[in-house]
Amino acid sequence: MKDKKLIVTGVIIFLIIATFPFWYNRGKAAPMPELELTAKAKAAKVCVRSTEYMRADHMQLLDKWREKVVREGDRIYVSPSGKQYNMSLSNTCLDCHSNKAQFCDRCHDYASVRPYCWDCHLDNSKEKT
Amino acid sequence: MDSSRRRVLQLFGISSLALMTRPVYNALATEKHAQKAKEQMIRGDKALTAKQWAMVIDTRQFESAEDMEPLIEACNKIHNIPHFENQRHEIKWLWEDHYHNVFPGKGARFLSEAVESRPFLVLCNHCENPPCVRACPTQATFKRASDGIVLMDFHRCIGCRFCMAACPFGARSFNWRDPRPFIKETDPKFPTRTKGVVEKCNFCAERLAEGKLPACVEAAEGKLAFGDLYDPDSEVRELIKTNYTIRRKQELGTEPCVYYIV
Numbered sequence: 167m168k169d170k171k172l173i174v175t176g177v178i179i180f181l182i183i184a185t186f187p188f189w190y191n192r193g194k195a196a197p198m199p200e201l202e203l204t205a206k207a208k209a210a211k212v213c214v215r216s217t218e219y220m221r222a223d224h225m226q227l228l229d230k231w232r233e234k235v236v237r238e239g240d241r242i243y244v245s246p247s248g249k250q251y252n253m254s255l256s257n258t259c260l261d262c263h264s265n266k267a268q269f270c271d272r273c274h275d276y277a278s279v280r281p282y283c284w285d286c287h288l289d290n291s292k293e294k295t
Numbered sequence: 296m297d298s299s300r301r302r303v304l305q306l307f308g309i310s311s312l313a314l315m316t317r318p319v320y321n322a323l324a325t326e327k328h329a330q331k332a333k334e335q336m337i338r339g340d341k342a343l344t345a346k347q348w349a350m351v352i353d354t355r356q357f358e359s360a361e362d363m364e365p366l367i368e369a370c371n372k373i374h375n376i377p378h379f380e381n382q383r384h385e386i387k388w389l390w391e392d393h394y395h396n397v398f399p400g401k402g403a404r405f406l407s408e409a410v411e412s413r414p415f416l417v418l419c420n421h422c423e424n425p426p427c428v429r430a431c432p433t434q435a436t437f438k439r440a441s442d443g444i445v446l447m448d449f450h451r452c453i454g455c456r457f458c459m460a461a462c463p464f465g466a467r468s469f470n471w472r473d474p475r476p477f478i479k480e481t482d483p484k485f486p487t488r489t490k491g492v493v494e495k496c497n498f499c500a501e502r503l504a505e506g507k508l509p510a511c512v513e514a515a516e517g518k519l520a521f522g523d524l525y526d527p528d529s530e531v532r533e534l535i536k537t538n539y540t541i542r543r544k545q546e547l548g549t550e551p552c553v554y555y556i557v
């Protein structure tokens with residue numbers, strides 16, 4: 167055990183490096199993003215589903231939409247309240263939320279998710295402004 | 296011995312308790328969402344339906360490539376098809392070709408000059424027995440059961456290009472580059488594609504869903520017909536019955552659904 171010192175120093179250095187992000191960012195939690203609703207979204211009052219559902223599960227809903235539209239050709243969504251919507255990310259979701267940068271992106275950035283929807287689906291809001 | 300038996304029994308007990316947690320949890324969870332919402336996903340009332348969509352192209356009415364321009368332009372425009380100068384990067388859904396390329400092996404000696412010099416419109420044949428679908432390892436290419444259109448699910452495509460090797464008609468194109476900068480005018484209603492996926496004609500499935508005929512058919516002003524191959528009263532069946540039609544590489548048995556009146 168003549169290397170004991172060396173090993174202990176090594177372990178300590180490793181621990182310091184491994185935990186660096188934790189203590190470096192201590193007390194500096196990023197604030198919750200504030201989402202902006204467009205006038206149109208505000209006027210509509212409700213999304214295709216309740217706000218809580220959309221907040222937690224919009225990705226599952228979009229996944230279902232994708233499956234139905236692409237593979238089965240069913241394109242109309244009848245929400246529990248009986249209202250009909252065209253199942254389209256770029257043309258229904260972004261029609262109300264025509265401020266992708268202040269709505270979708272803010273939360274996605276905060277949660278550090280990078281959905282690649284926009285590689286193909288058009289951010290039509292860009293064209294409008 | 297004794298203690299190990301006890302341990303086993305304990306384990307059984309704990310495991311069965313653990314197995315019970317999920318149903319109990321579910322029961323509680325559904326109770327919480329007792330007003331669980333009922334949603335529905337349906338086809339629009341206006342949607343056009345068929346057992347197997349088919350197209351008839353009256354090649355006699357096309358004299359030169361210019362006659363086809365508006366049709367190709369219409370397709371390119373609404374589907375955000377990029378234009379690449381480099382031929383190897385080309386994306387083609389609908390294009391024009393020579394008789395000998397479209398119908399190889401059907402070149403009789405001293406062939407009718409009119410036929411030989413005529414341009415032919417080519418696109419995916421939406422084969423009834425599509426080899427591209429069989430080749431696709433991810434089911435990104437599939438034959439839609441409801442109306443026989445051979446469709447692409449770009450979300451699933453991994454870009455392996457097996458389908459391109461399998462299609463005997465060269466109907467598929469691969470995106471070697473990000474197509475977005477090469478789209479002249481982006482149509483906001485249709486998505487673009489991304490680098491690394493294959494694409495092809497979709498028989499305008501998105502238009503049929505809204506009760507509209509394919510864009511090329513609309514632009515052709517009667518030179519193309521579109522309808523249900525299995526409806527004996529449809530326009531396409533009437534045309535096939537009353538005209539001499541040929542199909543591309545029929546001998547391969549893929550059963551193309553695009554018919555050519557020559």
Ligand code: SF4
Nearest residue numbers: 419420422425427462
């Ligand atoms: S023409 Fe080619 S891509 Fe189209 S269905 Fe037939 S095999 Fe598949």
Ligand code: SF4
Nearest residue numbers: 431452453455456458
């Ligand atoms: S390139 Fe895409 S569509 Fe073609 S076989 Fe591979 S996964 Fe299927």
Ligand code: SF4
Nearest residue numbers: 370389496499509511
């Ligand atoms: S049917 Fe639609 S997608 Fe196919 S070639 Fe015609 S316009 Fe293009």
